[in-house]
Structures are given as C-alpha cells and as structure tokens.
Amino acid sequence: xxxxxxxxxxxxxxxxxxxxxxxxxxxxxxxxxxxxxxxxxxxxxxxxxxxxxxxxxxxxxxxxxxxxxxxxxxxxxxxxxxxxxxxxxxxxxxxxxxxxxxxxxxxxxxxxxxxxxxxxxxxxxxxxxxxxxxxxxxxxxxxxxxxxxxxxxxxxxxxxxxxxxxxxxxxxxxxxxxxxxxxxxxxxxxxxxxxxxxxxxxxxxxxxxxxxxxxxxxxxxxxxxxxxxxxxxxxxxxxxxxxxxxxxxxxxxxxxxxxxxxxxxxxxxxxxxxxxxxxxxxxxxxxxxxxxxxxxxxxxxxxxxxxxxxxxxxxxxxxxxxxxxxxxxxxxxxxxxxxxxxxxxxxxxxxxxxxxxxxxxxxxxxxxxxxxxxx
Amino acid sequence: xxxxxxxxxxxxxxxxxxxxxxxxxxxxxxxxxxxxxxxxxxxxxxxxxxxxxxxxxxxxxxxxxxxxxxxxxxxxxxxxxxxxxxxxxxxxxxxxxxxxxxxxxxxxxxxxxxxxxxxxxxxxxxxxxxxxxxxxxxxxxxxxxxxxxxxxxxxxxxxxxxxxxxxxxxxxxxxxxxxxxxxxxxxxx
Numbered sequence: 092x093x094x095x096x097x098x099x100x101x102x103x104x105x106x107x108x109x110x111x112x113x114x115x116x117x118x119x120x121x122x123x124x125x126x127x128x129x130x131x132x133x134x135x136x137x138x139x140x141x142x143x144x145x146x147x148x149x150x151x152x153x154x155x156x157x158x159x160x161x162x163x164x165x166x167x168x169x170x171x172x173x174x175x176x177x178x179x180x181x182x183x184x185x186x187x188x189x190x191x192x193x194x195x196x197x198x199x200x201x202x203x204x205x206x207x208x209x210x211x212x213x214x215x216x217x218x219x220x221x222x223x224x225x226x227x228x229x230x231x232x233x234x235x236x237x238x239x240x241x242x243x244x245x246x247x248x249x250x251x252x253x254x255x256x257x258x259x260x261x262x263x264x265x266x267x268x269x270x271x272x273x274x275x276x277x278x279x280x281x282x283x284x285x286x287x288x289x290x291x292x293x294x295x296x297x298x299x300x301x302x303x304x305x306x307x308x309x310x311x312x313x314x315x316x317x318x319x320x321x322x323x324x325x326x327x328x329x330x331x332x333x334x335x336x337x338x339x340x341x342x343x344x345x346x347x348x349x350x351x352x353x354x355x356x357x358x359x360x361x362x363x364x365x366x367x368x369x370x371x372x373x374x375x376x377x378x379x380x381x382x383x384x385x386x387x388x389x390x391x392x393x394x395x396x397x398x399x400x401x402x403x404x405x406x407x408x409x410x411x412x413x414x415x416x417x418x419x420x421x422x423x424x425x426x427x428x429x430x431x432x433x434x435x436x437x438x439x440x441x442x443x444x445x446x447x448x449x450x451x452x453x454x455x456x457x458x459x460x461x462x463x464x465x466x
Numbered sequence: 467x468x469x470x471x472x473x474x475x476x477x478x479x480x481x482x483x484x485x486x487x488x489x490x491x492x493x494x495x496x497x498x499x500x501x502x503x504x505x506x507x508x509x510x511x512x513x514x515x516x517x518x519x520x521x522x523x524x525x526x527x528x529x530x531x532x533x534x535x536x537x538x539x540x541x542x543x544x545x546x547x548x549x550x551x552x553x554x555x556x557x558x559x560x561x562x563x564x565x566x567x568x569x570x571x572x573x574x575x576x577x578x579x580x581x582x583x584x585x586x587x588x589x590x591x592x593x594x595x596x597x598x599x600x601x602x603x604x605x606x607x608x609x610x611x612x613x614x615x616x617x618x619x620x621x622x623x624x625x626x627x628x629x630x631x632x633x634x635x636x637x638x639x640x641x642x643x644x645x646x647x648x649x650x651x652x653x654x655x
Contacts, residue, residue, distance in 0.1 A: 149562050149566075150562075151534060151558060151559055151562040152538060152555035152558050152559055153534065153537065154537075160530070160534070161530075162528065162530035162531045162534060162563075162566075163527075163528060163530070163531055163563075163566040163569070164528055164566075164572045165566065165567060165568070165572075166528075166530070167528050167530075188533070189533075190529075190530040190531065190532075190533035190534035190537070191530055192530075194529050194530045194533060195528060195529065195530050197529075198528065198529050198530075219540075220519070220536045220537060220539070220540035221522075221532070221533040221536040221537055221540075223523060224522065224523060224529050224532045224533055224536060225529065225533060227529075228529045
C-alpha cells in the first residue's frame with residue numbers, strides 16, 4: 092500500500108510521537124509498503140529519505156508547555172502538495188487534535204483517513220473550547236487507533252467516538268544485545284533510571300529517596316541515571332556522602348540508551364502518573380533488564396500484572412526500596428523476570444504492532460477509495 | 467499660662483488630626499484609582515481573549531491556528547490562580563499566529579477578516595495600556611502604604627497590599643521591539 096504518515100511535532104527534537112512515527116514508517120517499509128512521512132522540519136534539515144519537511148516549526152504554548160508545531164495556510168498548502176505528490180491509498184495522521192500538520196491534513200484531505208491518539212489530555216476544558224473547530228476536521232477520520240487506554244478515554248470523553256487499542260511499538264531486536272557501559276553493572280549492584288530528571292511525574296525523587304534508604308546497608312550500590320535535567324538539583328536530594336555513587340549520564344544517544352539498560356541490575360520506573368503507555372518499560376523489557384515499576388494501571392498491563400516485572404505502591408519510596416533490595420539479593424528471581432519480560436515484550440515489537448496497524452488500513456481503505464485533496 | 471498651653475495642645479492635636487485624615491483621604495483616592503485600573507485591566511484582558519476566541523471560531527483561519535488560539539484564549543479566561551502565565555501564553559500564541567509569513571495578505575478580502583484583525587489589534591493595545599496604568603497605580607499605592615504614618619495609624623485598613631500584574635504583552639518579540647525603539651505593541655510590522 093502507499094501510506095502517508097503525518098507527524099505533528101517537529102522531527103528535529105526527539106519525542107514519543109516522533110519515535111512512534113519513525114518506528115512505524117520503518118516497520119511498514121520492511122513489510123514492503125511505500126511510505127512517506129510529512130513532519131515539521133527545516134527545509135535543509137538532515138532527514139531520513141522517507142521524511143518530507145513541512146517547514147520550520149514554530150514554538151508556541153500548547154497543552155501546558157511549549158511545543159514546536161506547524162500551522163497556518165502556508166503549512167496547509169505544503170500538506171496539500173505532499174498529498175498530491177504522494178497519491179496515497181491511506182492517510183495516517185498522528186495526534187489529530189494537536190494544532191499542527193495532522194489536523195491540517197484532515198482538513199485538506201478526503202478519502203481513507205486513519206488517526207492514532209497518543210496522549211491523554213488532562214486539560215480537557217481547553218479541548219472543549221476547540222471542539223467545534225475540531226469536529227469538522229475530525230469527523231473525516233474513518234479509523235481511530237489509541238496507543239493506550241488513557242488516550243482512548245480522552246477520545247471518548249471529549250471528541251466522541253471510539254478507537255481500537257494498538258500499543259506503541261519497539262524494535263525489540265535493536266535492544267537485545269549491547270555492551271554495558273564501562274565499569275557497569277559492577278559487583279555492588281546498580282539501579283537504573285531513564286527519563287526526564289526534572290519532570291515530577293517521572294518520579295526520580297522517589298527513587299532517590301529509596302536509594303538513600305538502601306545505600307547504608309549496601310556499600311557498593313550505585314544509581315545510574317540517563318535523561319535531561321539539572322544535575323545539581325538531583326544531587327541535592329541525596330546526602331553528600333552518597334553523591335559519588337549516583338552516576339548522571341545526562342541526555343544520551345539512542346545507542347547509549349540501550350547500553351545503559353544493559354548496565355543495570357534492576358531497572359526502576361517510579362512514575363507517579365500521566366504516563367499513557369510505559370515506553371521506557373518496554374525498552375527495558377526488550378533489553379532484558381529486571382524491572383521494578385510503580386503499580387500504575389498502564390504499567391500493570393505492560394508487565395502482565397507483575398509477571399514480567401515487580402510492581403510497588405506508586406509514590407512509596409519504602410516499598411520501592413524493599414522490592415529493589417529483594418531483587419538485588421535474588422539473581423534467580425531476576426533471571427526469571429527478565430525471561431518473562433523478553434517473552435511479554437514480543438507483542439510490542441514493531442513487526443507485530445505494524446501488522447495490526449495495516450489491518451486497520453485494510454479495513455478502511457477499500458470502502459473509501461484513494462486519498463484525495465478536498466480543499 | 468496653662469490655658470495657653472491647653473489651647474496650643476488642642477490646636478496641635480487638631481492639626482495632626484486634620485493632616486492624618488488628609489493623608490487617609492489621599493490613600494483612599496489611590497486605592498480608588500487602583501481599583502478602577504484593575505477593573506479596566508480585567509475588561510481589557512477579557513476583551514482580548516473574547517476577540518481571540520471569536521477569530522478562532524470565525525472560520526477565517528485554518529483549523530490548526532484556530533485550535534491553538536481557542537485553547538490559549540480559553541485558558542486565559544479560566545486560569546484564575548495562574549492568570550499571568552495564561553495571559554502571557556495567549557500573547558505568545560497571538561504573536562506566533564500573526565507573525566506567519568503573509569498572514570494579513572492571505573486573509574485580505576475575506577469577509578469580516580479586516581474588522582476582526584483590527585479589533586484584536588486594538589484589544590491587544592488596550593491590554594498594554596491598561597496594564598501600564600494599573601502597574602503605575604500599584605507602584606504609587608505601594609509607596610504610599612510603606613510610609614510610617616500610614617503603617618502606624620493603619621490608614622489602609624484591610625485593603626490588601628497591591629501586587630504588580632506582570633505579563634508578556636508585547637506583540638513583537640523583545641529583540642525586534644528594541645530594534646524599533648518603540649514600546650507599543652504591533653500585531654503586524
């Protein structure tokens with residue numbers, strides 16, 4: 092099939108939706124489909140061959156933070172041209188309620204349109220204000236996909252209609268083998284954390300508290316942290332004598348991200364909420380890292396109710412310390428969890444996920460003809 | 467002799483009393499001016515967000531721009547505790563929308579476009595002015611309330627200590643505005 096994918100957020104900054112779109116595009120290409128992606132990006136940006144730039148994204152306040160989006164008539168005409176050139180069998184937009192290219196694509200296109208919803212939108216009142224504007228563009232979508240239950244609820248509550256649930260994918264084989272970082276995991280035990288350090292919902296402060304509780308009894312224990320944020324603020328939360336046992340990698344490349352996951356004895360996901368889908372969990376599972384995660388509904392589902400990773404009470408540092416300590420002392424249990432995780436993670440491999448997505452394309456495309464330019 | 471002293475004391479007390487009540491009257495006027503300025507500022511902000519919402523739902527813009535504006539305008543109207551932040555966000559959204567290349571040219575000739583754009587431009591200018599005058603009144607009141615006489619005799623009564631209203635209300639980015647040497651906002655250059 093000829094598939095046109097629309098990414099609303101700039102291609103030049105890494106992010107969940109953009110990772111998803113590139114993963115899906117590559118999986119579809121592997122399956123032999125023809126794929127073109129349009130995304131906000133500078134015209135002279137270095138992009139994969141399947142990505143068409145829609146022009147520089149503009150930073151604007153959206154949904155409580157600053158997002159880089161493409162909007163306006165000129166962006167719409169770039170989308171129109173891309174649609175004409177692409178002559179697609181199906182148009183697949185991502186996050187169609189975001190004020191960017193996906194919404195514009197729904198506006199200017201006619202024919203089989205599939206949409207994937209990623210984020211849960213807590214700021215529903217603003218969405219409500221925009222509802223009449225969204226309605227006419229969104230009612231053209233003939234197949235809706237949600238990556239997680241929370242995203243589906245947003246749709247049902249605020250935009251109307253329902254969606255099929257297809258999770259986010261990972262390229263499992265890329266995670267399976269990697270050289271640990273030099274000196275890791277070491278003999279005294281290493282805990283790992285991956286994610287924004289300054290985003291409270293990622294729960295790093297809970298892990299730091301748990302680490303402080305465990306550190307006295309375990310003189311060799313270290314904490315390995317990869318992610319963006321202020322390193323000083325993080326170290327301030329740990330007593331001074333323990334600070335040289337907290338290793339901060341900062342923001343790391345994709346390759347080092349995988350190496351980092353292979354460098355830990357126990358991977359911790361202390362998130363306190365807002366996570367529509369546990370992408371870091373799936374990455375850790377694919378890497379074979381034993382996992383301790385907060386018992387959020389989304390995490391519970393990904394970890395099969397605790398079979399593929401230990402769950403602790405969300406927000407409770409003491410139970411995290413206890414669960415992580417138990418795992419550090421029990422290599423057998425760690426191996427069992429890692430083995431269960433590597434089986435459970437297969438359902439999130441892009442080869443499986445993309446096949447489900449293609450089924451949605453097939454359900455939608457024949458009845459609706461080809462994608463045409465409406466406006 | 468004592469009679470003379472008594473008279474002097476009474477006169478002094480009377481003069482002090484008159485002076486204090488005159489100062490209290492001044493402070494009262496300042497508070498009245500502050501209240502009026504606050505009222506004008508609220509009205510200007512409301513007018514700006516309503517006009518932005520009107521433009522968003524007018525069908526003149528593409529849906530992405532409309533959603534962006536509608537969200538920002540709605541947040542500005544409903545975000546009471548974090549109002550300054552939400553109003554600044556609305557300014558930034560307006561700035562992003564109006565600084566699209568050929569924005570005015572693309573809308574030219576469409577019915578109602580010119581009226582709405584100039585209404586929004588004038589509403590934004592009104593916010594800029596109203597905020598300047600409000601902060602001016604805040605500064606004057608703050609100075610007056612820090613005087614020892616006002617503090618000792620509690621001339622301000624229970625009126626809350628006024629705070630500045632700090633938002634980004636310039637419709638040209640800060641660096642460009644400096645280059646132009648003007649502090650008035652313009653939607654389009």
